[in-house]
Amino acid sequence: MAHNKFYKKTMREQPLDNIVYGRNSVLELLKAGKRTVNKIIVAQTARGGAVNEIIDLARTKGIAVHNVPPEKLDKYSENSQGIAAEVSPIQYFEIEDLIALAKKGTNSPLLVLLDGIEDPHNLGAIIRNCVAFGAGGVIIPKWRAAGVTETVSKSSAGAIEHIAIARVTNTNQTIDLLKKHGFWVAGAENGGQILEDAKLPFPLALVIGSEGFGLHNLTKKNCDFLISIPQTNTISSLNASCASAVILYEITKRQFKINK
Numbered sequence: 001m002a003h004n005k006f007y008k009k010t011m012r013e014q015p016l017d018n019i020v021y022g023r024n025s026v027l028e029l030l031k032a033g034k035r036t037v038n039k040i041i042v043a044q045t046a047r048g049g050a051v052n053e054i055i056d057l058a059r060t061k062g063i064a065v066h067n068v069p070p071e072k073l074d075k076y077s078e079n080s081q082g083i084a085a086e087v088s089p090i091q092y093f094e095i096e097d098l099i100a101l102a103k104k105g106t107n108s109p110l111l112v113l114l115d116g117i118e119d120p121h122n123l124g125a126i127i128r129n130c131v132a133f134g135a136g137g138v139i140i141p142k143w144r145a146a147g148v149t150e151t152v153s154k155s156s157a158g159a160i161e162h163i164a165i166a167r168v169t170n171t172n173q174t175i176d177l178l179k180k181h182g183f184w185v186a187g188a189e190n191g192g193q194i195l196e197d198a199k200l201p202f203p204l205a206l207v208i209g210s211e212g213f214g215l216h217n218l219t220k221k222n223c224d225f226l227i228s229i230p231q232t233n234t235i236s237s238l239n240a241s242c243a244s245a246v247i248l249y250e251i252t253k254r255q256f257k258i259n260k
Helices: 004-010 023-032 049-062 072-077 093-103 120-132 150-155 171-180 217-222 240-259
Strands: 011-013 019-021 038-044 064-068 085-086 091-093 110-115 139-140 165-168 183-192 206-211 225-228
Touching: 011 072, 011 206, 019 023, 019 150, 023 038, 023 049, 023 085, 023 150, 038 049, 038 072, 064 110, 085 139, 093 110, 093 120, 093 165, 093 171, 110 171, 110 240, 120 139, 120 150, 120 240, 150 240, 165 171, 171 206, 171 217, 183 217, 183 240, 206 240
Parallel strands: 038 064, 091 165, 110 139, 110 206, 139 165, 183 206, 183 225
Antiparallel strands: 011 091, 019 085, 038 085
């Protein structure tokens, strides 16, 4: 990746399960080249183009490939798809460095701040949306929220390997810091300005609330403005990952107009 040197200089390791499983996750891990891969573990029954590509990539990079009986992969996951990788811990950015990276080389920086996402599958899906729509980084709380685990990696289809992630101790102090660096802070919340009508100035930080409760009250107060997705009353609201996809798509359209 273009920012590999920046990664090495600015990140610090945090404890994390050291197994990545699933074909897409392992393939993206190898393509990104950000983390040290100690070995690839392949079930003897695993077949298919993705498996062959993983094995070829691993051998090109000099990574050992171990063929094992399929039941040996069950200790990692019942849904390993016959592939697992033993890796170094993921490395989180310091928040100041994440901000600097997001602003580098663009006049419309975008960061996504998560306010208490607890479901690792939701976290993985949101990170995948952030990568798909070009966010410059993701910020997650250290406490009362999901961290990046092998389940998150699988749910993101390996997208965690392609985006910078920071963990912070205090969400509202982080919002204050983002503002000091020139970011406008938009909170996703029912009752906010309708997304299509809202002005979305850059640099922009989008805050997504938790699955059950949305944004915390203090977080809402600290946002510069709130935005919402128009929808029928058939269901109460979209879940956090679906809402993030809709909002990020709209933001990407605005970025495209600015940058073309």
